[in-house]
Amino acid sequence: MFRLISIEREYGCGCGAIAAELAQRLKWKLWDQLLTEEIARLANVDCSAVMRCDERMDSSFYRLAKTFWRGSYESNSSLGNQAFDADCMVSLMEQIAPRIAQEGNAIVVGRGAPYFLREQPDAFHVFLYAPRAEKLRRLLQEGYSQSESEELVDTVDRQRVAFVKHYFDADWPTRSLYHVMINTAVGNESVIQTILNTMHLVEGRPKATAYEPPKVSTSI
Numbered sequence: 525m526f527r528l529i530s531i532e533r534e535y536g537c538g539c540g541a542i543a544a545e546l547a548q549r550l551k552w553k554l555w556d557q558l559l560t561e562e563i564a565r566l567a568n569v570d571c572s573a574v575m576r577c578d579e580r581m582d583s584s585f586y587r588l589a590k591t592f593w594r595g596s597y598e599s600n601s602s603l604g605n606q607a608f609d610a611d612c613m614v615s616l617m618e619q620i621a622p623r624i625a626q627e628g629n630a631i632v633v634g635r636g637a638p639y640f641l642r643e644q645p646d647a648f649h650v651f652l653y654a655p656r657a658e659k660l661r662r663l664l665q666e667g668y669s670q671s672e673s674e675e676l677v678d679t680v681d682r683q684r685v686a687f688v689k690h691y692f693d694a695d696w697p698t699r700s701l702y703h704v705m706i707n708t709a710v711g712n713e714s715v716i717q718t719i720l721n722t723m724h725l726v727e728g729r730p731k732a733t734a735y736e737p738p739k740v741s742t743s744i
Contacts, residue, residue, distance in 0.1 A: 527630075527647075528630055528641060528646055529649075529723075531632070531650045531651075533653070535677060537654035543633050544556075546720075560574045567612055638651075638701045649702045652706055653697075654707060703726060704718065
């Protein structure tokens, strides 16, 4: 029986609303904003610091400078916002993921969830995507300007590609990880029903995957 759903997504495809509705129907905990808050709590930083590192690589200058710093995340009991970086976020996510898996009845959005939960037999993995026009339409509907929408669609997923390549040595999206990949242009309700129906169809069947990523690397 599936007790976990990981949802990876292209930016602007409507994943937030879809995941929230799915969690409500299943009466499961939604680890989206809650995940940001938990990482911030454990790192003793503001949520804004976590959001700045959310599935983004640190700048090349920062990573170069870090090689000359002394001390590490583990040796500091309290971190300021400036000390929190992508390495910290990934390290904490690696710690949080097993707890989420143990609790079960959870939907986890992004943050490398399908990679951290890849060995969980009770995890169902989803990838959501959409045509560019559909993503722009959704972002405009949320109140972004045309220029803001275009910039976000053009840049955020490129950052996710670099993030996944660096920390998991994989191409994004890693198709072999997912039970189903859905175009959200079909509408939120159709996406939700497809997820629920597919979970029911494949439940109890082993999922073969050709992807076996290395241990998470937090080195530069």
